[in-house]
Amino acid sequence: MGSIRDSKRSSLPVLNEDPRGWEVKVGIAMLRFHNRLERRMAEVLGAHGLSLAQFDVLATLAHGEGITQQELAERLLVTKGNVVGLIDRVGTAGWVDRRPDPDDRRANRLYLTEAGREILAEAQPCQFALNHRIFGALTPGELRLLSELLDRLERATQNEK
Amino acid sequence: MGSIRDSKRSSLPVLNEDPRGWEVKVGIAMLRFHNRLERRMAEVLGAHGLSLAQFDVLATLAHGEGITQQELAERLLVTKGNVVGLIDRVGTAGWVDRRPDPDDRRANRLYLTEAGREILAEAQPCQFALNHRIFGALTPGELRLLSELLDRLERATQNEK
DNA sequence: TATTGTTATACTCTATAACTATA
DNA sequence: TATAGTTATAGAGTATAACAATA
Structure with missing residues (x-):
């Protein structure tokens, strides 16, 4: 096959x-x-020094800054143990800050640094441009349709488990 | 986002x-x-002891037995160095055989073993069943359409490079 | 007891590059 | 010179499980 x-x-x-x-x-x-x-x-x-997973972390934080590592793990569909490593790497790069939660001393709250915001602002347009080069192969109507089909398929994967 | x-x-x-x-x-x-x-x-x-990459190797060999490691690398879009490791793992599991090419003593020809054929025969129906549970969310007409859109998108990624 | 994050361990996959033996 | 395969090395991502601190 x-x-x-x-x-x-x-x-x-x-x-x-x-x-x-x-x-x-x-x-x-x-x-x-x-x-x-x-x-x-x-x-x-x-080309911007980012892996896909790291970009994903930054984009997720840009969308919901101040989430905990546990919340990030759930959104990224990985274990909290993995998040430690992810944030370590993205943290030593100076893109993300761990800040202790004042209300729950077990938890960290995650924030983008200025550098993190910058690298994202730099990389995201290139991401979008790539999307345009690829998905520009379809008409707007086809894109809408594809989007709908993918949504239904994703719902089907969720029913799986 | x-x-x-x-x-x-x-x-x-x-x-x-x-x-x-x-x-x-x-x-x-x-x-x-x-x-x-x-x-x-x-x-x-x-559940069958296979990783996706390993399943991919077996399915590729089932489709074209006797290919070289280099050819496998090209089909899988990985380096020949990676193929060594892949075949090592799938070989120690007893699923794939390396046989020296009699006409070119640099090359190995890859073959499924009986056990390899068995595990594939065991795993593939489960794969198909999963596909059915997921993609069954779409009508036959939608499946045909999706297939066509994906083909065009894949061609667009090939133009990328 | 349950939860958050950490650590330790191990495995798969990937990439690069130097190496060998053939061609 | 070029090619097929190997080896060495490195790093990312993943999973499991045990652990400390806190709730």
């Missing part, structure tokens, strides 16, 4: 009639496209 | 008019959905 992640011209059997065939085909196409998209993003962000 | 990988209910600004807004929105939705899909797949495959 060819590599799930890639393959020049996958010679999948023609399965035009059976929806099950389309499900597999779409699953593969999804992984394949995403794999490439992620690489391009990593390249673009890498 | 919320986590790129996840967020319960992302409160992105409404950008119904500007296609650039949709591009960003779709990019985020794509990463978010894919992230969850990949986790579900990892769970399903993990």
